[in-house]
Amino acid sequence: MASSSKNDLVVNRLLNARLEEGGGADELPPQNMLPSHQHLRQVGHLHEDENGHAPDPAPSATENLQPSNTAGRLHNWQATKTTVKERLSFLFNNEILCDVHFVVGKGANQQIIPAHKFVLSVGSAVFDAMFNGVLATKSNEVELPDVEPAAFLHLLKFLYSDEVRIGPESVMTTLYTAKKYAVAALEEHCVDFLKSNLGTDNAFLLLTQARLFDEPQLAALCLEMIDKNTADALNAEGFTDIDQDTLNAVLERDTLRIREAKIFSAVLRWSEAECLRRQLPVTPGNQRTVLGRAFNAIRFPLMSVEEFAMGPAQSGLLDDREIVQLFLYFTVNPKPNVGFLDTPRCCMTGKDLTVNRFPQTESRWGYSGTTDRIRFTVGQRIFVVGFGLYGSYFGPSEYEVHLQIIHLATKKICGSNTTTFCSDGTDDTFRAMFKEPVEILPNTSYIASAKLKGMDSYYGTKGLRRVTVDCNNGEKVVFQFSYAAGNNNGTSVEDGQIPAIIFYI
Structure with a gap:
């Protein structure tokens, strides 16, 4: 008999013995x-x-x-x-x-x-x-x-x-x-x-957990998601469940891509939920109390006077002196100190991108109080932070310009700013910026509008109806330009002002 067979026989005998001893198989x-x-x-x-x-x-x-x-x-x-x-x-x-x-x-x-x-x-x-x-x-x-x-x-x-x-x-x-x-x-x-699995629906929840468990890398990713998709993140169900320290950390950021009036509305919802958590009546006084220093992180001066009048001024959270001071801030110069930050939330992360619609320039283009306008759509959501505009061909000159982006279907003004820019006499474009990023939704028609005061300028020719912008991350953003009906100072797809739109993805 082979050695392995002997070993098997020994093992089987031992196993059988243990089974008999223990009462059976x-x-x-x-x-x-x-x-x-x-x-x-x-x-x-x-x-x-x-x-x-x-x-x-x-x-x-x-x-x-x-x-x-x-x-x-x-x-x-x-x-x-x-x-x-x-x-x-x-x-x-x-x-x-x-x-x-x-x-x-x-x-x-x-x-x-x-x-x-x-x-x-x-x-x-x-x-x-x-x-x-x-x-x-x-x-x-x-x-x-x-x-x-x-x-x-x-x-x-x-x-x-x-x-x-x-x-x-x-x-x-x-x-x-x-x-x-x-x-x-x-x-x-x-x-x-x-x-x-990070998304806009759970970014605030995961941010709270990342801070609790001391996971800085995860927290940074959550904040980046909130920066790029602020409106969706604030509207998510989990936003009202975050703790006060997390709320403070988010409101102090300069990189949120949303109108300040919408931030105020979201903060109101959070304060209502916090009052209920603390078993307090939901009153303006209690809401301001539970917000603490988060209330002072709301940048009321960034709102338009209409947004302020329709929202915060009627909320009961501001006292009479604060309301008067803020109305003065919106209407007089020099502007009074109101105790709230007025730093624009447009310091976005990454590098801005520019779409240029004219391959050539000519002279000259005049201004007599009429607005230059062009209609555009884009294939994905972006955030417009300003326009590139032509300046004087006579030499260095300063322009005053009123910028607007208008939602075509509703005629709603999505963003506006009155600012100045200086040109150096070349046919380059010069940046005129909004105070805050303007959210542009995909496949939606908008009007880019610029009302300039200044000397005659260069203008663009042989304009393109479709322009694709290559991004650093490999994405492609497609713009479509078309004629904006009405008084547009002659600007069209083929010729005119507003040669560039500056944006972030």
Whole structure:
């Protein structure tokens, strides 16, 4: 008989002897050594994949210990696991060789989870200190009331098998647990998951969590998302749930791409929710109180007098002196000190882009109080911050200009500013800027308008109806220009003023 056959015979005799001693192959392990049915259902439900779906449950302790037709299956489970990873994975959430139990969570959601000190100590310095340090625990039962059972199971699954099972419902609690037990690799997986699922609908929620868990990289991405999509982020359901420090941090930014009147409306909604959280009546006085210094971060001077009169002036949050001072700010020069910032929120991140619609220039173009206008649409949402305009061909000169962008269908003025620019006598274009970025929606018609006062200037010829701008990130922004009906000082697609639009994506 071959040597391997002898060994098999010896193993089988030993296994048969143990089975006879223990009462037969049909006897199951005691029930207190197995997870409850409820626990098994919870594990199956909470182990989500990256898409938030529950995969097939991992083999439970019952499945691992259930005897099969082969007598050796119950006791010789090692023979079916050919790698270290398979053997360790089999021990996950399993009573076999277990030497510690964790009482995780509290109340109705509390679970008792078995584990193995050696595996945990190898994967976490915190567990190593807990079990092997100078102040190591002597108990074989550890209570973790501040940890969610699902998150703790995600942590153990990673320590036993390197598998990452997180979804939208559990990622934040798993991140907390990974940080608590210093499992940096799982923490990184959680942050990567959050980055890949970051959107305008959850940017404020994730920003709050990133600040709470001290994740500066994630916080920076959230702020960038809010900067580029301010209106959508402020309108998201989670905005009113953020804490006051997060609100302050956002309102202090110069890079928000939205009208100040809309910021005020969003802040009002937040203050109402905060009053309810503090169980206070929703009154103007209480709203201002709960806002604290966030109220002073609202830049009322950036509003138009109409926006201020229709909103903040009637809200009850400002006192009579503040209302009078702000109305004076809008109507007189020199402007009084009103106690609120007037720094424009147009310091956008990245480099601005310019669309140029004229390949050639000619002279001369005159001004007699009539507005130059051109109609345009764009293929994606952008933020216009100014126009490029032609200046004098007689030499250096200064111009006063009133800029506007008008929504064609509603005739609503989306942005306006009265400013000046200086030209140097060349046929270059010169920048005239809005105080705030003007949001331009895709496939929507707008009128670009510029009313100039100054000397005759250069003008553009052989204009283009369609211009594509290549961006640094590989995107392409397509502009369509067409004739703006009405009094337009002669500006058209083919000839005239407003040769360039300056924007951010």
